[in-house]
Amino acid sequence: MALVVVLVAVIAGVAAWALQRRLIFLPDTSTPPAAATLLPNAEDVVLTTSDGLELGAWFVPGRNPTGPGAEFTVLLAPGNGGNRLGRAQTAADLSAAGFSTLLFDYRGYGGNPGRPSEDGVARDARAALQHLLDREDVDSDRVLYFGESLGCAVVTALAAESPPAGMLLRSPFTDLGSVARHHYRLVPDIVLKDRFPVADIVAQLDVPLTVVYGTADSIVPAQQSAAVADSARYLVERVELPGLEHNDPPMFGAPVVDALSRLADSVQD
Template sequence: MAMQFLTAAWRLLAVLAVLWLLLVLAAWYFQRQLIYLPDRSDPPLPPGSGVTEVRYTTADGHELTGWFLPAAGEAARPYATVVVSNGNAGNRGDRLPLAKGLAARGYSVLLSDYRGYGGNPGRPTERGLLADLRAAASYAAGRDGVDPERLVYFGESLGSAVVAALAAERPPAALVLRSPFPELADVGQAHYWFLPVRPLLHDRFRTEEHLARYDGPTLVIAGERDEIIPTRLSRRLAEKHADTYREIAGAHHNDSALFSGTEFLDAIDAFLRDSLPD
């Protein structure tokens, strides 16, 4: 009887092991479908918003579309421009409230979109996203009325790793990281603790490694109740690499408080007032 029980137990363990291995293989094969969640539709230009559609080309030949919103008249900070690098989902249309809030506080804003997002051609990868942001920042720096010495990089979630990588190459006047993480494997391990996430990942997004090569002013801002990028990860990154850390009480990852909330936008404005050159 005992032998039969042991045999059944070993069979069960073997089945579970096979199922786990299949899950690991599926996670390895489909990982980019889990990481990148683009809205591929081309968002319509919002009427009466003052937004202009712009185009720029990456080094590997992708023509990308973004939106440019100039600073509001009397509030305008001379030539200060924020280049926005989005999170892993949606497209530039979802970030219009952020752009409007920054423009109302005196900053021009370029809402960039990655390859495969917002009607843009191509498929997203870590290398591709950096190439896309590199092209967006170059476009912004060369635009009439933009001072390249007063260029700000704003990275949201996954985009915080992208702006950190570009900041290590081409330092901005200031860097704003919204809901960042030390590296993507930390986020994956927090959600998929039963998988060997770190060795499986193709795209690493090592924010902390990039920030070690950037020494300019940095703001980290996060939601107190972020369930997607655990707040402790943003806090850990800020302790090592941020000049200023702000936490929005009660805010979850996708709450409007972290896109267009007054406390959120005022914290960015205060940081940039102190950080941008005269």
């Protein structure tokens, strides 16, 4: 009987090791349509990563020269599901507020080559930032990072290397192990290939930070998002959205755009 228990534990451990990234990364692999067919004056761009991948992305210019986001550019790192087509309305709302936005897909998402991992999406984010820095229509001193859920981990790691003017984290988790145990109670850290230590990195950043989360979030518990906010050295704003779940429409809409607008105002020269 003891041998059976051991074998079951070993098999479960092997399965967790082999299949975990399929539980973490949930890409829509289909290629989105051309940006200009969905968003006025938007353009399709190609990002080249340090390991040689070419990734599709959209650059969406701001449409309101007097809006709160005028002269700011947002690097938007999405969550773990779908592809950039599902963030088109968010990019449109940001554009209406004056923000230009680079909306990119990770490797393995949106028709892109490769398979996602912690190291891989970090490379993808660096390529996205480099594209912005290479553009003549982007002020490098007015770049804001905006991460959704898993994207919070992506932009937090990027901020440790290349600090932005400000950063907004929507529904951040403290670290991957903690959110994994919320869903699978017995998952030990030792089996995790990826770590994404968001709170630990945030605690070391001197970057103006806004944290937004829904109080009814069942995917990333509100307590974890609150802990990320608590760890910040320079918290501009904590925005709690009462009764909202992780993927409720307002989590992609006006409350987040308004919070980003206030963040931009707080970091104006």
